[in-house]
Amino acid sequence: MLTTFDNLAPGLVTLLAQLVQKIAGAIHPEKILCYGYRTSSYKDWSCFTEGHETQERIKATFDLLVITRNDNNQEDHEILQQINQLAAPLNCEVTTVVQSVDAVNDLIAKGSRFLTTLYHKAVLVYNADNSDLLAPQTAPSYEETKNRIESTWNKCFQTAERFYKTACFCLDNGWNEKALFDLHQATQHTCMALLRVYTGYRSTTHNLSRLLAHIENFSFVPSFIFPRLTEEETALFNLLNKAYSDARYKENYSVPTDIANLLKKRVYQLLLVAEKLYNKKLMEIHNSRTTTFPLTPTDTTV
Numbered sequence: 001m002l003t004t005f006d007n008l009a010p011g012l013v014t015l016l017a018q019l020v021q022k023i024a025g026a027i028h029p030e031k032i033l034c035y036g037y038r039t040s041s042y043k044d045w046s047c048f049t050e051g052h053e054t055q056e057r058i059k060a061t062f063d064l065l066v067i068t069r070n071d072n073n074q075e076d077h078e079i080l081q082q083i084n085q086l087a088a089p090l091n092c093e094v095t096t097v098v099q100s101v102d103a104v105n106d107l108i109a110k111g112s113r114f115l116t117t118l119y120h121k122a123v124l125v126y127n128a129d130n131s132d133l134l135a136p137q138t139a140p141s142y143e144e145t146k147n148r149i150e151s152t153w154n155k156c157f158q159t160a161e162r163f164y165k166t167a168c169f170c171l172d173n174g175w176n177e178k179a180l181f182d183l184h185q186a187t188q189h190t191c192m193a194l195l196r197v198y199t200g201y202r203s204t205t206h207n208l209s210r211l212l213a214h215i216e217n218f219s220f221v222p223s224f225i226f227p228r229l230t231e232e233e234t235a236l237f238n239l240l241n242k243a244y245s246d247a248r249y250k251e252n253y254s255v256p257t258d259i260a261n262l263l264k265k266r267v268y269q270l271l272l273v274a275e276k277l278y279n280k281k282l283m284e285i286h287n288s289r290t291t292t293f294p295l296t297p298t299d300t301t302v
Helices: 010-027 076-090 101-109 113-121 142-172 176-198 208-215 221-225 231-241 243-249 257-287
Strands: 031-044 055-068 092-100 123-127
Touching: 010 031, 010 055, 010 076, 010 092, 010 123, 031 113, 055 076, 055 101, 076 092, 092 101, 092 208, 101 113, 142 176, 142 257, 176 208, 176 231, 176 243, 176 257, 208 221, 208 231, 221 257, 231 243, 231 257
Parallel strands: 055 092
Antiparallel strands: 031 055, 031 123
16 A cells, blocks of 8 residues: 555645544544545636635545444444544545445455555555555456456446336336436446446445545546536435435425426436446556467457
8 A cells, every 4th residue: 555645735635634633533443545536726806806816715525445443333324424524624525435444354355446456556544553454366357357347337237227218118107206216226326337347346325426426536527417516406416316215205205397307318418428438448448458479369359
C-alpha cells in the first residue's frame, strides 16, 4: 500500500488529514485507505456584490475504505451516516466502503479485484497497526480478467434490461406504481454492473444516490442523467430512489403518468451510457495487455 499522494494539493492533504482524524476518533477503525478523490472549483463575480471581489470555492470528495476492528458491533449504515456527519462541517463529501478486517482478508484470499487493486494502489491514510492484511495473490491474467468482467456484465446488465422492459410493459398498461419499482431496479442493477466491471466492488445497497456516488470514482456521466441541481430534479430523483420501498409499502402510493414516462426516458439513457462505459472498459483492458510471443488466434481480436 502507498503512503503518499503524487498529485494531491497541500490544502487537500490537510483537509483529508482532518477528516481522517475525525473518523479515527469516532469510529476507532483498524485502517483507512483512500482510493480516489474529486474536486469541484467554483468562481463567481458580480458588480452587485460588495467589493466586486471574485469568490472561489472548492469542494472535495474522498473515496475511503474504512476497515473496522472485528469486535466493532456498529451496523455499516450507522458508520456511513456517522462519517457523513463528520465530513459536513469540513465542507467535503465522503464516499465510503466499510469492511471488517476479517471480511477484507477473506475477500482478498478469494481474489477480490476491488481489494487487490486497493492493496497495491490506494493510499493508507490511517493505520492502528493492530492487525495485518493478507497480501493478494498473483494478479489474474488478461483472459481471466476479461472473462470475469464479461460474465459479470452479462448477468447484471441483462437483469437491468429485463426490469426496464417490465417497466415499459407496466406503463403501457397503466400500472405506474409497479413500473416505477421496476425502473428503480433497472437503475440499481445497471449501477451495480458498472461498479463490478470497473472496480470489482460488489454493492448490495438499494440507495441509488450512494451507487451513483461510487460510480463517480470513474465516471460522472451517469450522475449527469440525474443532475439534482434544482428542487424539481431532486424531487424527480427522490421519487425514483424511494420507489423500491414506497411502491410496496406506502399506502395510497401513486405516480403521474407524465412523471413515470420522464423517468423511463432517464433510465433508458442510463442503459445506453452504461453500455458505452462497459465497451470503453473492455478496450482499456485490451490496450493495457502485455504482448507476449508467440501470438495465438485470440490475440488478433479485441
